[in-house]
Amino acid sequence: MSMNERNAxxxxxxxxxxxxxxxxxxxxxxxxxxxxxxDWAMLIGSSQAIAFGSISTLWPQITGxxxxxxxxCALAAPVALGGALFYALAANIRQRQTLLGMxxxxxxxxxxxxxxxxxxxxxxxxxxGISLLTGMVILAVIILPMLLMNSxxxxxxxxxxxxxxxxxxxxxxxxxxRRVWLxxxxxxxxxxxxxxxxxxxxxxxxxxxxxxxxxxVVWPDSLxxxxxxxxxxxxxxxxxxxxxxxxxxxWASAVILVILVTALSFGASALRKIRMDx
Amino acid sequence: xxxxxxxxxxVPAELPQQVAANDAGDTSLHVSKLSLALDGKNILRxxxxxxxxxxxxxxxxxxxxxxxxxLRCLNLLHSDWHGELRIMGHDARCWPxxxxxxxxxxxxxxxxxxxxxxxxxxNIVFGxxxxxxSYMPQIRIEKVLKQAALWDEVKNxxxxxxxxxxxxxxxxxxxxxxxxxxxxMLLLDEPTASLDPRSKQFIxxxxxxxxxxxxVLCVTHDIEQAKRLGGQVIFMCDGHLIESGxxxxxxxxxxxxxxxxxxxxxxxxxx
Amino acid sequence: xxxSALISLIVVMLMLWFLxxxxxxxxxxxxxxxxxxxxxxxxxxxxxxxAAIIGSFWAALIAxxxxxxxxxxxxxxxxxxxxxxWRNLIRGSMELLAGIPxxxxxxxxxxxxxxxxxxxLHLLTGHNLLAAGLLLSVMILPTIMVMAQDALSEVSASxxxxxxxxGMGWSARLWRILLPQAWPGIxxxxxxxxxxxxxxxxxxxxxxxxxxxxxxxxxxxxxxxQTLTSxxxxxxxxSAFGSMxxxxxxxxxxxxxxxxxxxxxxxxxxxxSARAT
Numbered sequence: 172m173s174m175n176e177r178n179a180x181x182x183x184x185x186x187x188x189x190x191x192x193x194x195x196x197x198x199x200x201x202x203x204x205x206x207x208x209x210d211w212a213m214l215i216g217s218s219q220a221i222a223f224g225s226i227s228t229l230w231p232q233i234t235g236x237x238x239x240x241x242x243x244c245a246l247a248a249p250v251a252l253g254g255a256l257f258y259a260l261a262a263n264i265r266q267r268q269t270l271l272g273m274x275x276x277x278x279x280x281x282x283x284x285x286x287x288x289x290x291x292x293x294x295x296x297x298x299x300g301i302s303l304l305t306g307m308v309i310l311a312v313i314i315l316p317m318l319l320m321n322s323x324x325x326x327x328x329x330x331x332x333x334x335x336x337x338x339x340x341x342x343x344x345x346x347x348x349r350r351v352w353l354x355x356x357x358x359x360x361x362x363x364x365x366x367x368x369x370x371x372x373x374x375x376x377x378x379x380x381x382x383x384x385x386x387x388v389v390w391p392d393s394l395x396x397x398x399x400x401x402x403x404x405x406x407x408x409x410x411x412x413x414x415x416x417x418x419x420x421x422w423a424s425a426v427i428l429v430i431l432v433t434a435l436s437f438g439a440s441a442l443r444k445i446r447m448d449x
Numbered sequence: 450x451x452x453x454x455x456x457x458x459x460v461p462a463e464l465p466q467q468v469a470a471n472d473a474g475d476t477s478l479h480v481s482k483l484s485l486a487l488d489g490k491n492i493l494r495x496x497x498x499x500x501x502x503x504x505x506x507x508x509x510x511x512x513x514x515x516x517x518x519x520l521r522c523l524n525l526l527h528s529d530w531h532g533e534l535r536i537m538g539h540d541a542r543c544w545p546x547x548x549x550x551x552x553x554x555x556x557x558x559x560x561x562x563x564x565x566x567x568x569x570x571x572n573i574v575f576g577x578x579x580x581x582x583s584y585m586p587q588i589r590i591e592k593v594l595k596q597a598a599l600w601d602e603v604k605n606x607x608x609x610x611x612x613x614x615x616x617x618x619x620x621x622x623x624x625x626x627x628x629x630x631x632x633x634m635l636l637l638d639e640p641t642a643s644l645d646p647r648s649k650q651f652i653x654x655x656x657x658x659x660x661x662x663x664x665v666l667c668v669t670h671d672i673e674q675a676k677r678l679g680g681q682v683i684f685m686c687d688g689h690l691i692e693s694g695x696x697x698x699x700x701x702x703x704x705x706x707x708x709x710x711x712x713x714x715x716x717x718x719x720x
Numbered sequence: 721x722x723x724s725a726l727i728s729l730i731v732v733m734l735m736l737w738f739l740x741x742x743x744x745x746x747x748x749x750x751x752x753x754x755x756x757x758x759x760x761x762x763x764x765x766x767x768x769x770x771a772a773i774i775g776s777f778w779a780a781l782i783a784x785x786x787x788x789x790x791x792x793x794x795x796x797x798x799x800x801x802x803x804x805x806w807r808n809l810i811r812g813s814m815e816l817l818a819g820i821p822x823x824x825x826x827x828x829x830x831x832x833x834x835x836x837x838x839x840x841l842h843l844l845t846g847h848n849l850l851a852a853g854l855l856l857s858v859m860i861l862p863t864i865m866v867m868a869q870d871a872l873s874e875v876s877a878s879x880x881x882x883x884x885x886x887g888m889g890w891s892a893r894l895w896r897i898l899l900p901q902a903w904p905g906i907x908x909x910x911x912x913x914x915x916x917x918x919x920x921x922x923x924x925x926x927x928x929x930x931x932x933x934x935x936x937x938x939x940x941x942x943x944x945x946q947t948l949t950s951x952x953x954x955x956x957x958x959s960a961f962g963s964m965x966x967x968x969x970x971x972x973x974x975x976x977x978x979x980x981x982x983x984x985x986x987x988x989x990x991x992x993s994a995r996a997t
Contacts, residue, residue: 179891180801186793189786190865193858194813197820197828204831250727272988273728279912279984280735280977281919283949287956287973288735291742295961312731319728373821376921376949380957402823402922409827409926418831425824436819440812524885553887563882566901575896576886623882630887 198429205426208419214427229424231389235303235398236428238391239378240371242307247315248364255322259352260344271323277316285313286377294381304394306382313374314367321363325356358445365442369435372428375402401428476535477502477634477664478523483532485515485522492518493530496690498683500634505660505680507696508668511711514685516668517560520636523666524557537633556627556635560642562619564611569603572611572622576630589629597625598655617648624655635659637667641674653677672712676700684708739977743970754971758934760946762955767968769948769975771934775849776947778935779924780917782853783860788910790857791864796894798865799872811869818862826926829855834927841942847929849941855923860913867912871905872898911987915980918948925950948972 213229258270289309293299329352337351353360383403391398405424411417479499485492493515500506508516521527523534525541525548534541536551544551553576564572573590574582590607594600599621603614614622620640627635637656641649656665657678669675675682675696682700683693686707692699703709746754750767757768798810833855834846875898883897899906929944932951936943952969959965 176890179894183793183797183801186789187797188790190790190794190861191810191813193861194817197825197858198816200828200832201820201824253723254728270728273732275984275988276732276981277728279915279980279987281915281921281949281980283919283921283952284735284739284973284977284980287952287970288738290956291738291961291970292734315728315731369819373819373823375821375823376925376953379922379953402821405823405827406922406926409823409830421827425827428821429824432819432821433816436815440815521881526881526884547889549887549889551887552885555885557881557885559878559881559885561878563876563878565879565882565897575883576888626886 201422201425201429204419205422205424208423209426213420213423229401229404229420229427231386232399232401232404232424233427234390235383235400236372236402236431238303238398239306239310239382239400240368242303243310243314243371244364244368246307246311247318247367250311251315251318251322251363252360254319255326256348258323259326271320274316274320277312278320282313282374283376285309286379286381289377289381299395301381301384301397302395303382303391303398306378306398306400307394309377309381310371310374313377314370317370318363318367321366322360325359325363326352328359329355358442362439362442365435365439369432369439372432372435373402375406379403379406476500477537478666479533479535480523481533483519483522483530483534485518485527485530487518487527492688493522494688496532496685498690498693500664500666501681503661503663504665505657505678506664506666507675507678507680507682508666508685509670509672509675509682509711510685510691512670513687515688516670516685517638519685520557520638520666520668523636524552524555526557553630554633556624556630556632558620558623558627558635558637558640560639562616562623564614564619564622567611568608569611569614569622570607573626573629575626586629593625593628596628596655596659597621598651599625615648617644617651620644620648621652621655624652628659632663634664634666637665639668639670641669641671649674672700684711686711736974736977739970739974743967743974745964746967746971749964750968758932760932760951762959762965762968765964767964767971769972771932772946772948772951772972773975774934774938775852775928775945776918776949778849778941778945779852779856779928779947780914782850782941783856783917784910784914786854786857787861787864787913791861791909791913792868792906794861794865795868795872796898799869800890800894800898811866814862814865817858818866822859822920823922823926825855825859826923829923829927843942845929845944847927847931847944849928849935849943849945851927852924852945852947853941855927856917856920859920859923860917863913863916864906864909867909868902868906871902871909874905875901908987911983915983915987918983919976919980921949921953925953930954948976952976 214233254270258267262270286309289305289312293305293308294301299305333351333355334347337347342350378400382398383400384397385403385407386399401424405421405428408417408421408424411421476499481497483496484494496519508519510516518527522530523541528542528548536544536555539545541551565575567575570590573593574586577586591600591604594603599618602618603609603622606613611619611622624635624637624640635656640656641652644652653674656667659665660680667678669678679696681693682696684691684699684703684705684707691707692703692705694704699708700712703712746767754767754769755773756770757766758770758774759766759768760771794810794814798807802810829851833851836846837843837848837851838846879897879901880893883893888896924947928947928950930946930950931944932946935941935945952972955965956969959969
């Protein structure tokens, strides 16, 4: 290794250092601040504390976040799967290009813009109000493009030979999908779903003014009542500078949120390791 | 590694004397006891041979014998081998101007042409430094293209994108690109493996011409091609160097059982 | 199946249409002059966009200025210098970084970065564009790094070998082979990161200070400011549906949508047509 080469490599490493330190620093600071505050009572919460809307329990927020996430996935996953099957089976090149282009566009649009549109259409025009359903639909639209592109990729990577062999045996489209494609592609599809769930959990801005309230909700009465969520809870509490306890609870919520999101992405990367030819 | 060294020695008996004679002056490349293990697998074991100052040399052997890997070792693209490699009398590991300079003086042409995504002319001068480029060596470009038997086909389209050439032309462009650096020797890894007969012939002719001025080491597993090119033959099998010698003798009277096997099967292939 | 493909098309169209429709009163009333004016006083019916546009611009610029060199260097380091487990470690930590929700970044910014900036730069308040930019740079770093690393690793081994056997050293290979050939991917990564930086809301909202005025002088990054996203996030709850204030906020949203759509069109212009065939 010549001097020049070593210098270039050292320079690169120096430049890269700021990129390598923050992950560890951010994560450990969150844990450092949040873990001491967390305890079981806070997670589950005594029924009394919940009834009084105390901020020292996070159970309503956790259920709210998870409800929003599950609803969003339940709405988006079928559409994404259908879109991907259309892409793989029926679309011609122009339709494929349009679909992919649209998905890239949708991915690029900031979540808060989806929030605004949701506010206009769902809250005001359709009179759903600030509600769980509004949040679910908005989050579903936000995660739809990534789910769809992921499913398209999953079907793309199925070896062409398998499809041809199945066709040669005279399988219809439905049989092909059920008996060949889904068994091969399910790990990739699930990976995408888990990543979509992680995304739905972490989006905050679009549900801030369309689906959530600060407190007072334990379990939403219906799809049309507002919920509380971890994400927005962090936002509200973070600004309570005068109240040290509130900020502590914000850190605790952050720990729970980060753990949930990280668990989902670890699940996704574990699934990704399952080979597609199984 | 050390335990393996005394296990098998496959250097032909006459080689040590040859080496001694070559040390006197006209060896351009001398390899002795070169071994390489990748991921715990021995790819090359105790390879020893030398190349004279000019002439054609054929490295032949079945697929997986380690021929391509050996070429990459000679160029220090693999550098974690054991043994000795002397080029122009210098130890290749401590090449005076560093290993990049060493690679400049050895032209290596890969099996599949690897052109850079720019024009034909830019590809030819790619290896030159900016200073060398500023002389705009139009005459040299013409010369190397002629040496690579490509000039007539590209003289009017030097500024076209390199990808517009056919694969055979691309391979000759790779040779021209290597020649632009005035290498002291040329190593080729199955340069005609994926080419049609016509391009094959072009390349063989230009290689034979080049071999008059510098040593050319050409890997092939095509026996007919090896016979056409002639010169010294080095036969490798399973990481060992089995036999080396003059090509006419080798193809007529192979000494070793492995060589005979290889030649016999290849004859069957052809018929 | 065709229906679900159509749904996505319709969604884009509908979104844009509603944004235009809702912001129409604003455009009609204020016209293009709104881009020049920096005054935003909802109670006095002054809705100038300049302050927020400049704020968004600065925050994104700072973020890119930090994230591009470090992200590229990290990508080069991880794909060209390190090997095996170290590479996976860096990649994994980048994915972790990308997974942290933006509101958590906001929390970190508010209670870790702001006090630090305040004390080290002796400011009255740490809320400023610099803080927003710094926070954004950490948030967009994974996008740039991961896309650049993918692009670098897609440069074929034969190209690397060919360059090496022409005697090109490590840095020459990097500058003349790897970076040029990986450039389309790197460029897409940078553009996507820019889009993300412009559209990021929660983290910016918490640290930027939400002060509606053009920085004085315009390169003063150390005073509280406002971005398009933080303005929407702060005020949308207070504005009544159908009012001019609401309409002006929708105009901010429309602007944001158009800019980010243009950016993602640029980012994917070349890749899509190659892919679908």
